Amino acid sequence: MSNPLTLLLDTLLPGDAARWPAAGAQGLAPRMQDQARDLPGGNAALRAVLDHLPDDFAARDQMAREAVLRGIETALPHAFDTVVTAAYNAYYTDPAIRDVVAARTGFANHPPQPQGFELPPFDAARLAQVRARPPLWRPER
Amino acid sequence: MTETADIAIVGAGAAGLAFAFAVAEPGLKVVVLEAGGFVDQRQAPSLSADWELALQGAFNANPNIRKAPADYPVDDSQSAIRPAIFSAVGGSTIRWGAHFPRMRPSDFRRRSLDNVAADWPLSYGDLEPWYDLNDRMMGVSGLAGDPANPPRTERPCPPLPMCPATERLAAGFDRLGWHWWPSDAAILSRARDDRAGCNNCGPCGVGCPRHARASADIAYLDAARAKGVQLRANAVVTGLSFSSGGHAVTGLRYVDRHGSQQLSCGAVVLAGNALGNARLLGGALDHPRFGRGLMLHPTAIVTGIFDDALQSWRGPFAASIVSQEFCETDPARGFTGGFQLQALRGQGPLTTALGGYGLRLPWGEAHAAAFEDRFGRTLSLTVTCDDLPEEANRIALHDTDRDRHGLHVPRMIYRTGENSQRMLDFGIDRAREALHAAGARRIDVNPLTRNAGFHLMGTARMSADATQGVTDPYGRVYGIDCLSIVDASVFVTAAAVNPTPTLQAIALRAGDAMRKGRAQDKIPA
Ligand SMILES: Cc1cc2nc3c(=O)[nH]c(=O)nc-3n(C[C@H](O)[C@H](O)[C@H](O)COP(=O)(O)OP(=O)(O)OC[C@H]3O[C@@H](n4cnc5c(N)ncnc54)[C@H](O)[C@@H]3O)c2cc1C
Ligand code: SF4
Numbered sequence: 315m316s317n318p319l320t321l322l323l324d325t326l327l328p329g330d331a332a333r334w335p336a337a338g339a340q341g342l343a344p345r346m347q348d349q350a351r352d353l354p355g356g357n358a359a360l361r362a363v364l365d366h367l368p369d370d371f372a373a374r375d376q377m378a379r380e381a382v383l384r385g386i387e388t389a390l391p392h393a394f395d396t397v398v399t400a401a402y403n404a405y406y407t408d409p410a411i412r413d414v415v416a417a418r419t420g421f422a423n424h425p426p427q428p429q430g431f432e433l434p435p436f437d438a439a440r441l442a443q444v445r446a447r448p449p450l451w452r453p454e455r
Numbered sequence: 456m457t458e459t460a461d462i463a464i465v466g467a468g469a470a471g472l473a474f475a476f477a478v479a480e481p482g483l484k485v486v487v488l489e490a491g492g493f494v495d496q497r498q499a500p501s502l503s504a505d506w507e508l509a510l511q512g513a514f515n516a517n518p519n520i521r522k523a524p525a526d527y528p529v530d531d532s533q534s535a536i537r538p539a540i541f542s543a544v545g546g547s548t549i550r551w552g553a554h555f556p557r558m559r560p561s562d563f564r565r566r567s568l569d570n571v572a573a574d575w576p577l578s579y580g581d582l583e584p585w586y587d588l589n590d591r592m593m594g595v596s597g598l599a600g601d602p603a604n605p606p607r608t609e610r611p612c613p614p615l616p617m618c619p620a621t622e623r624l625a626a627g628f629d630r631l632g633w634h635w636w637p638s639d640a641a642i643l644s645r646a647r648d649d650r651a652g653c654n655n656c657g658p659c660g661v662g663c664p665r666h667a668r669a670s671a672d673i674a675y676l677d678a679a680r681a682k683g684v685q686l687r688a689n690a691v692v693t694g695l696s697f698s699s700g701g702h703a704v705t706g707l708r709y710v711d712r713h714g715s716q717q718l719s720c721g722a723v724v725l726a727g728n729a730l731g732n733a734r735l736l737g738g739a740l741d742h743p744r745f746g747r748g749l750m751l752h753p754t755a756i757v758t759g760i761f762d763d764a765l766q767s768w769r770g771p772f773a774a775s776i777v778s779q780e781f782c783e784t785d786p787a788r789g790f791t792g793g794f795q796l797q798a799l800r801g802q803g804p805l806t807t808a809l810g811g812y813g814l815r816l817p818w819g820e821a822h823a824a825a826f827e828d829r830f831g832r833t834l835s836l837t838v839t840c841d842d843l844p845e846e847a848n849r850i851a852l853h854d855t856d857r858d859r860h861g862l863h864v865p866r867m868i869y870r871t872g873e874n875s876q877r878m879l880d881f882g883i884d885r886a887r888e889a890l891h892a893a894g895a896r897r898i899d900v901n902p903l904t905r906n907a908g909f910h911l912m913g914t915a916r917m918s919a920d921a922t923q924g925v926t927d928p929y930g931r932v933y934g935i936d937c938l939s940i941v942d943a944s945v946f947v948t949a950a951a952v953n954p955t956p957t958l959q960a961i962a963l964r965a966g967d968a969m970r971k972g973r974a975q976d977k978i979p980a
Contacts, residue, residue, distance in 0.1 A: 326818040334823040352512065354520065380819045398818050399511075399809060406805035407505035415804050419831050420764050426501040427664045430654025431769050433644065436614040436637055438598065440622075443629050450603040450634055452561040452568065452783050454578060 318364050319343045321372055325379040326401045334414055342404045350400040359393035360400065366390065460486040462969070463707055463720040465692045465735065467491075468546020469955050470942035470962040471726030472675035473589065477966025478724075479682035483973070486718065487684060488709050490691040490731075491525035491543035496670070499662035506661055507805040514661045516541065516550055517906060525689070527858045527865075529730055531908070534867035536751050539909035540728060544688050545672035547728070547909065548955070550660055552773025553641040553668050554797060555595055557586055558957050559604060561783060562950035569784050569791045572844055575947045576919040576928040577964075579605065585960035585967075590639075592678065593669040593959075594647055597639035603779035612644040615653065620767040620834040621775045621798055627893030633780040638797070639956075640774030641669040655770050658803065668771070687711065692735060693860045695723060695938070701739075703936035710860060722937045722969065724930075726962065729911035729944040733850040734858075734865045742925045742934065746851055748844030750912040750949035753871045754904045755838040755879050756799070756812040757886035759895025766831050767801030775800060781885060782841075782951045790877040792841030795951045796886055799835040807833075813901045836889060837904075838882030841951040844913045845872050871903065879903065910954050915944035930965040941965045 316324070320338035323346055327337035337346070350356035366386045371379060387394040405411050416423035422431070462478055464471045467489035479485050500509035511520075516539035518526040525542035541550040560579040565572045587608055597610035614637035617625065628635040642659070645652040650673065651665035659668045666673050676686065689711055696706040696717070706719035725732045733746055778796040785793075802811045807830045808822075809815050816825045848870065852863035871879070879902065887898050918924020921933040924947075930939040943958040950957075 327822055328820055330823045352508075376820060383819070395815075398815065401818070402805060402808045402815075403508060403511075406808055407508060409504070412504065412804065415830070418827060420766060421768070421804065421831065423504075425504045426506065426656035426658055427499065427654075428502065430656035430665075433653055433655045434616045436598070436616045436644075438614075440617070440625060441598075441600075441636070443632075444602065444634055444636065445600065447602045447634065450779065450783065451559045451605060454560045454564045455567070 316372065318367055319346065323401055325376065325383055326398060327405050328376055333418060337401060337405045340408065340410065342408060345408065346400055346404040349403040353396050353400055356396050356400055359396035362390055362393045363397045457717045457719045460484045460718055460720045462722045462724060463488060463718055464724045464726055466546060466727040466731060467544045467686060468726060468728065469548050469671045470958050472671040472679060473959040474724060474726055474941050474962040474966040475684045476675045476679040477963045478970045479679055479684045480970055481683060485684045487686045488690040488692050489544050489686065489688050492688050494543045494545060494549050494662060496662035496666065497664050499664045501656060501658045501661055502664060506658055507803045509661050510806065514550060527734060530853055530864050530866040534869040535871055535903060536869055536908045537906050538730060538867060539906055540730065545670040548670040549662060553659060554774045554953050555639040555641045555956050556777065556952035557604065558950040558952060562948055565948045571791050572948050573923065576917055582960045582964065585963040586956055588963055589956060589959045593641040593674045594643045594650065595639050596642055596644040598637050601636045603634050603636065603782065615640055615642060615644050615771060615774060618770045620765040620800060623893040624798055624834055625776060627889050628778055630892045631889065633778055635776050635778045638774045638777045640771065642771055642774055643667045653771065657768055657770060657772060659771050691860055693862060695739060704938040722939065724939045724941055726942045728942055729850055729914045730865045732940060732944055733852065733914065734862050737852060737863055744916060745925050746914050747846045747849045748913040748916060749848040749850055749869055750842035750844055751869055751908055752842055752910045752949060753840050753875045753879055754907045755883050756835050756901040756904050757838065757883055757890060758812055758833050758835040758899045759890030759893060760829055760897040761832045761894060762896050764831050767834055768803055768831055770800055772800050788881055790874045792878065793951045794838050794840045794878055794882040796889060797837045797839055799837060801831055801833045804830060813899045836886040838879060838886050839951055840875050840878045840882060842875050842949040843872055850914050867908065912943040912946040912949050912954055915940045916947045917945040929968045939965065
């Protein structure tokens, strides 16, 4: 059976069956722990949220698990927010997930540098309408 | 023996390094002291796929979260807007967006024209040559001929290009008959000297490995050093020394890795930004206006979500196009002053999921669809509002809390004034209108960006009258000889535009005047 952190991740980021993997099933629990550690108060926040999971959390379906988490979100808003941030951090920096982002959105899955992107010239003809306007600024007097 | 210098400058940010460059000359010992260290932008986080994490840590704009060794805490518990500053050689320009608009002539004459605030003791014309010099030093891309601004010299580089998102926005502005123009940007659109041209990568805020985006260190440090300026990094100035009677500054104390040091100097120039200056001066400056009249440019961010995959994460995030349709006062709008609408491009995948400029995307089953709906399909407009100098908005010092150097913790005390609130409301509606005209399917509004305390203005305003201002038009502090302030603290009004071109022009002008004044033993009137 999945451990609580994996279940928590799968509930926060369940993906969808066809395209987006669930975060826990993707094996992101250790990465999520690392991310929590790097956030201010992250370890304590993660512990607090895990401590609030009921014993039968694993037995519930996604809807029921979400309902549990909404309760925790209300009870521990700050800690929960930190945990969600750690989960998103783990998910969207995972290379396999970024491949999915690329496939689904056209995202260029490489670091921004050194490759960058083409820098086409600015087309000054686009400004014809604005250029035709009289001055919009007030002189000093 | 105590070391001596002719001029000591506190802070190696946008203002401090521009001032150092302008004041330096052979035979003059100019020392810049900077609390932070060097940031090697050649190794910027954007070389790594998980660069977005850096925005939460080492490049977080909020010093209370970042907590780097050079940072000091800021009490923002009574401020609607949180501080956004960076402590390093280059100052906050290490972290900035490089959008580079100038103030307009009317911004210096708000009392005469609109019967609010005060006129500046200098004019746009006085600053124009310094704006031009600064544009060349920083390396500005843009296009002359903008009808919303006075004519200006050819820009050093051609404008940065549009992208599918800004193309749409420009078409929307045209449809509405509103002004828009490619931003002046402190980003090279083509290579110059040892700086490469921009390659449109996007995340300028974590540093530019190509040095295409100017920061104060890249633009000014070598030139200042070539004139003999000495820079001491990781040197925190902890206090000023005064003559007996306290009417003149005679030097300063600082702490570096060797311990406590003293520097005896002919002039001390503060360029630590309004928070850093207040923290350092402590109770030493008792001018009734010092610290008061803080202006912050309250900013709303209105985001349009489009149907098409615009790939809006490409290109410099903050420097693209701007509308100055509403910058000048129009009494019929129900407020004085105006605002600019500055386009912001979309963000990376993680930042998008965390909410970008608005609310975090929902977790749970709705998440994947919400992400696909948004990522690469957004374009935002900032509603950057002119702000009036209200006395209650201020930087004060904490009575009891002190930082690890024993300096008082500065407190930001700020609420959005009535005039600014009316302007924000009106501006949000105009931004919605523009994004609708651009074809946005849905529009989200962040009515006041909390993390937008990056323009800290007006707490040591300049005036020709010592009772009305803390400094004279050259930044010299009234009542304390040999002390100057040369950053945006001296602004009299805020205008609707980002402050750095203006604060650097002021610093260059003040530095030049100090240099000439030392030569002639007087500062030009
Ligand atoms: C996220 C972000 C985006 C921005 N985008 C833009 C933009 O697009 N356009 C624009 O015009 N502006 C922008 N800004 C604002 C711009 O960065 C500032 O206006 C500018 O850097 C201010 O210059 P400064 O020299 O006054 O202060 P800073 O650049 O903040 O430099 C002050 C320096 O003084 C040092 N210092 C303070 N106290 C001491 C002390 N006691 N001893 C030693 N050193 C000390 C600090 O460490 C710091 O390095 C942005 C800022 C941020 C944070
Ligand atoms: S977008 Fe251009 S200026 Fe910004 S970091 Fe990338 S290369 Fe540098």
